[in-house]
Amino acid sequence: MRIRTPRRLLGALAVASALALTATACGSSGGEAGDTGPKDVAAALEKGGKVTVWAWEPTLKKVAADFEKKYPKVDIQLVNAGTGDKQYTALQNALAAGSGAPDVAQVEYYALGQFTIGKSVENLAPYGATRHAKSFTPGPWNAVHQGKDIYALPMDSGPMAFFYNKKVFDKHHIKVPTTWDEYVTAARALHKADPKLFITNDTGDAGATTSLIWQAGGRPYRAEGTDVGIDFGDAGTKKYTATWQKLLDEKLVAPITSWSDAWYKGLADGSIATLSIGAWMPANFSSGVPSASGDWRVAPLPQWTKGDTASSENGGSSLAVPKAAKNKELAYAFAEYATTGAGAATRVADGAFPATRADLESQAFLDTRFDYFGGQKANRIFAESARNVGTGWTYLPYQAYANSVFNDTVGKAYVSGTKLSDGLEAWQEASVKYGDDQGFTVNK
Structure with a gap:
């Protein structure tokens, strides 16, 4: 948003x-x-x-x-x-x-x-x-x-989880990825099997981007009173950009905006095969994509390092x-x-x-079965994700403004040859300038 x-x-x-x-x-x-x-x-x-x-x-x-x-x-x-x-x-x-x-x-x-x-x-x-x-x-x-x-x-x-279309995965013999490297491999295999299929959609979303950077261990923001720090050059951010850039370069993500009619259609027909999003998503599946009931399942987020259990919040x-x-x-x-x-x-x-x-x-919450997800006890995955949310994340005191210029900076990576890392640098500069203009002391 x-x-x-x-x-x-x-x-x-x-x-x-x-x-x-x-x-x-x-x-x-x-x-x-x-x-x-x-x-x-x-x-x-x-x-x-x-x-x-x-x-x-x-x-x-x-x-x-x-x-x-x-x-x-x-x-x-x-x-x-x-x-x-x-x-x-x-x-x-x-x-x-x-x-x-x-x-x-x-x-x-x-x-x-x-x-x-x-x-x-x-x-x-x-x-x-x-x-x-x-x-x-x-x-x-x-x-x-x-x-x-x-x-x-x-x-x-909104602890994050990985939603995937089991029907599509089974048809094309795709294994559920447990790491983001495996996710890229799955994206390639899926698109090769059927060029109409994409591992996910993405046209540039500030919340989704920062959530994945958060999970990767990135902490680009610091805020202590009027003293603000912004640095998208940390190791966690670089993990994210290195992986996501491959998906963009190889055109493995659908150029469809989330929450649009085309997005709901993609979720319904399986052409958008996964979502990495907050645990509040099930109600939206049930109300917005009823025809795909039984096709989808839930799994933990893929990890940036094999064997980890790190998660983050989205929403x-x-x-x-x-x-x-x-x-x-x-x-x-x-x-x-x-x-x-x-x-x-x-x-x-x-x-x-x-x-x-x-x-x-609560046992009642953990034992709830989701008919939409084939009777899966999805709350167990969501609850585990909530326990594994990385600590130390901070938003800017003017995050609302920063998000409003995301598509003017990082968004260019989705419609031109701009690299994600360059887009994030431009976003950083725009956020620094705004903070300076508003009286904050902003460090990079």
Whole structure:
């Protein structure tokens, strides 16, 4: 998904960043026993009131109804203000105007930094959020906190897995690759067997690229307050570019954009034979490609080094409380309910992929059979992937802007003779320039 964020608003946020990231967002950073936050939350629930929630995630509808039933004095107003970039633009406009902001907002992990940088979302530690530090899997939890400050609660996660069309693989005697070298070999064999078949599709996607670099051990970003580092010359990034360049040079990936009609058709007829994507994908298969039910299976991601089990995240979002929220205690109470305990279980039952350890480790979750995948217990693979997500990954505090210029830089490798490594260098330069222009200290 390409996120286009208004330069004026990001600039305003960046100007405030020097103080924003060196101060605690509100009150104490502790959240341990003795803090007044949790008591205030309980009092707010007893008093009641209205909470406006901006979110596009469909499972929240049932969660909101259950919350109102449990707390009859609370009225949850669930609003779809648009998905991704549309909602972020609306939210930034409301924050800049000083009115109209929701009490709770769904924010994807990669985009959270653009709101924390200007202190436009609450630090949830004083409300009691620190007690959930061990409740969530490492990837999502790492994405929502900075030191002792917690700027959102993880709503779901996207540990990566390898989806492949077993029917196509069996027909052409292709073995499921366990390494990326084997993946390239499979891509060649598949395309040679039938030139209409491709191992996957790719027209340039920032999220997919950074997820695979993450899995390869690359850590191109560093962010400590207003001090930012960007380096796409590390060993992990080079592993990725060396492999993916072979696929592009040999025209082994379909030039089809994900989520397009042509993409769904390719998944349905098997001409796109694999996807390396987040564990939230099964629901999209079932709803978007029903005719291929039974053809597809799930396996662990191929590895960059044989025998490894490394994984990474692709997608996922959180619930944040804007500073402009009218009832912060009630807002936190709903965010906590929706992301932990009964609320999380409800969402998982309705198809969301959990960020919570308890749900990931429950026997019922692990034993769930997916008819779409031939009765496979796919959650076991997803849960293992979640446990193996590499640590230390960081997004830029202006990742939304960086992603918006991905196709103007790296994207050229898909439509011209530009090498991926050169495209990533151009992306780095564009991201460095933008950061410098916005007042960050950016190092390469």
